[in-house]
Amino acid sequence: MFEFAWPWLFALLPLPWLMRLVLPAADSGEAALQISFLGDLEELARRKARATLPSWRQQTPYMLLWLLLLTAARPQWLGEPLPIAASGRDLLVAVDVSGSMDYPDMQWQGEDVSRLDLVKSLLGDFLEKREGDRVGLILFGSQAYLQAPLTFDRRTVRTWLDEARIGIAGKNTAIGDAIGLALKRLRQRPAQSRVLILITDGANNGGQIDPLTAARLAAEEGVKIYPIGIGADPEESSSKGMFTINPGVDLDEPALEEIAKITGGQYFRARDGGELAAIKDTLDRLEPVAQQPTQARPAQALYSWPLAAALLLSVLLVIRELWPNNPVQRWLSKDHFLQQHPDWRARLKRLRLRRRR
Known part of the structure; x- marks a missing residue:
């Protein structure tokens, strides 16, 4: 039987999104310019930040990485119960x-x-x-x-x-x-x-x-x-x-x-x-x-598998950041995806036509 020894760790699943909402934005370190219409500029900056939030394709690898780390909360396979002799005094x-x-x-x-x-x-x-x-x-x-x-x-x-x-x-x-x-x-x-x-x-x-x-x-x-x-x-x-x-x-x-x-x-x-x-x-x-x-039930630890997958995914994300034109980045791009799957291009066109109507 499969089970997690520490299932309560999955309560941390929304932690990254909560931190994004609660923590202040990082300071860019650039010099500030004092102008009279600063409030209007701040509102425009907030709108731009909301408009430029990472798309679901960009967020998916990080969500998957976080999920893999939580999945490593000691997953284990439990065998059949075995009796332990306890005779004596x-x-x-x-x-x-x-x-x-x-x-x-x-x-x-x-x-x-x-x-x-x-x-x-x-x-x-x-x-x-x-x-x-x-x-x-x-x-x-x-x-x-x-x-x-x-x-x-x-x-x-x-x-x-x-x-x-x-x-x-x-x-x-x-x-x-x-x-x-x-x-x-x-x-x-x-x-x-x-x-x-x-x-x-x-x-x-x-x-x-x-x-x-x-x-x-x-x-x-x-x-x-x-x-x-x-x-x-x-x-x-x-x-x-x-x-x-x-x-x-x-x-x-x-x-x-x-x-x-x-x-x-x-x-x-x-x-x-x-x-x-x-x-x-x-x-x-x-x-x-x-x-x-x-x-007693013999337990086989399985945490190494999600940890290994998280490590591999982390390496791929680092490669994507350090080498922008690498095959991984191209694979994640929309154009490359549509080139490899022409049927999806047709589906997107039909979906756009329906929205216009």
Whole structure:
């Protein structure tokens, strides 16, 4: 189907005639002569100007040139609508980067690693494989920050996750603020595809929003939350220097379970790398939800054709002005036209006779 992308430009069609009416006549630059009957001469000059206006044959090339320029207002040929696959979900991941996430109590491939390093390794693989999903990243501590907005560029999101550092968002844990920020970003998306994966190793002790209140608001907006509590069991204490630390003592599992229950999600517990890998596989089995299908029509631009014709016509007009006796000028003259078309000469004679009668 043929159409103009900017059809409103055709409103400029009468612009040259309007400018001729509105703008004053150009000054010839000749010396002026003051005489008493100047008014009569001006009236004669106006009559002469009206009588010597260019004929339709002289105006036609310029009208055609202006029309060609307006026709170049992005004409295009639109093909048949083609469907664009839009399956998947909008998946935000909120990662706790408070100081306790630096504790090396997680086991992965026979080595002790910190909680955050394990999350970077396994969750990064999870995000990069979510083909067809929009993924985003929230980092939270004392406050919550949107590190990566929802995007199909999963590799960049993983890079930003790998660059996350302990304490970058503060020392506390603002779980409610993280949920609130995720809700703000997900509420504009289709309700069937709003998912938040919340990873933390502590209890809410910062921020402005209560986690359960934020969870209820998320449930109203159709956001499903999957909390993941990370850290070894409290009884599996490890010593660090002269102090004994229970690495999972601060984890508020009842609150995380309630958040999952309110929003229709599921709570997971990761005590080591094996359990977190199993959780990742479980989340991978979430079937994508089909979103509103979209269509696109391929467009082929055609503006080069009228522009090329306008350029060619401009060159011919310049040749006519610089070379008065050129073939183009002769072709445009009435005598040459009548010589080439004798039948029109006879028609003009008959028309003159009718007018005289």
